[in-house]
Amino acid sequence: MKRIATIQDISCIGKCSLTVALPIISATGIETAIVPTAVLSTHTQFSGFTFRDLTDDLEPIRDHWKKEGFKFDALYTGYLGSLRQIDIVKSYFKEFGNDGAFKIVDPAMADNGKLYYGFDEAFAREMGTLCAESDIALPNISEAALMLGIEYPGEEASEDTLKVILKQLVNIGIKFPVITGVTLADGTFGFIGYDSSKDEFIKYGIEKVPYKSHGTGDVYASAFTASLVNGKSVYDALVIAADYTTACIRNTYNDPERVNYAVNFELEIPYLLKLLGK
Numbered sequence: 001m002k003r004i005a006t007i008q009d010i011s012c013i014g015k016c017s018l019t020v021a022l023p024i025i026s027a028t029g030i031e032t033a034i035v036p037t038a039v040l041s042t043h044t045q046f047s048g049f050t051f052r053d054l055t056d057d058l059e060p061i062r063d064h065w066k067k068e069g070f071k072f073d074a075l076y077t078g079y080l081g082s083l084r085q086i087d088i089v090k091s092y093f094k095e096f097g098n099d100g101a102f103k104i105v106d107p108a109m110a111d112n113g114k115l116y117y118g119f120d121e122a123f124a125r126e127m128g129t130l131c132a133e134s135d136i137a138l139p140n141i142s143e144a145a146l147m148l149g150i151e152y153p154g155e156e157a158s159e160d161t162l163k164v165i166l167k168q169l170v171n172i173g174i175k176f177p178v179i180t181g182v183t184l185a186d187g188t189f190g191f192i193g194y195d196s197s198k199d200e201f202i203k204y205g206i207e208k209v210p211y212k213s214h215g216t217g218d219v220y221a222s223a224f225t226a227s228l229v230n231g232k233s234v235y236d237a238l239v240i241a242a243d244y245t246t247a248c249i250r251n252t253y254n255d256p257e258r259v260n261y262a263v264n265f266e267l268e269i270p271y272l273l274k275l276l277g278k
């Protein structure tokens with residue numbers, strides 16, 4: 001069996017980070033090791049959430065894994081709680097990121113042009129340095145702009161603007177940035193990326209669902225990681241993740257009993273497996 005390690009928080013309620021990554025990746029037949037960076041009662045879009053920082057556990061977990069000789073097919077990081085955690089994650093990349101392990105960074109820290117509660121611009125810049133150690137980085141438009149320290153171009157930024165931003169991300173060392181949640185020139189919704197090793201832009205969009213929710217970036221990055229480790233090419237994995245995430249958003253949009261803090265990703269797992277030919 002393939003094995004990945006994913007490093008992000010546990011939000012007990014909120015359907016994001018580990019409570020999304022673990023079920024999605026496991027369902028596709030991959031062993032999913034987790035490194036919880038913090039435990040929160042809910043994600044940070046609620047008020048009054050509890051936050052237990054687990055930074056002090058990260059190095060002992062790494063060292064024990066090293067002693068046991070565990071190997072991983074991918075390392076996938078999401079929401080990180082502090083500057084120190086970013087540094088420690090780099091040491092996980094150094095320790096476990098060779099032998100062909102994919103390093104995937106979702107710099108989950110912002111949306112709608114604004115950083116999530118508790119983050120500042122220094123954190124955003126530092127996240128850029130972690131993305132620079134990844135094979136693929138998956139920022140949304142807000143995160144891309146914040147890592148660069150440039151003005152937020154808006155959710156409807158043009159493809160030309162996004163291409164300039166992609167090149168700027170390469171200039172700060174990010175080999176293969178893929179901006180998610182973008183609206184393409186033909187009005188479809190999807191991603192645009194730039195593979196600097198091939199000097200090639202890639203993009204894909206599907207019909208937009210008029211509904212926005214938290215946690216969709218986490219669903220996207222988890223489905224992408226699962227697809228890649230299941231043997232899909234980077235482009236095919238990005239497309240599968242876009243199709244699956246859009247199905248999750250549509251399912252939620254059509255559900256009169258939906259919750260307002262996350263998407264119905266569970267109900268579309270059979271569709272993800274179908275996309276993967278399972």
Ligand code: PXL
Nearest residue numbers: 016017043044045079108215
């Ligand atoms: O979905 C990203 C995410 C992950 N983890 C925590 C969050 C959020 C978004 O708000 O608050 C704790």
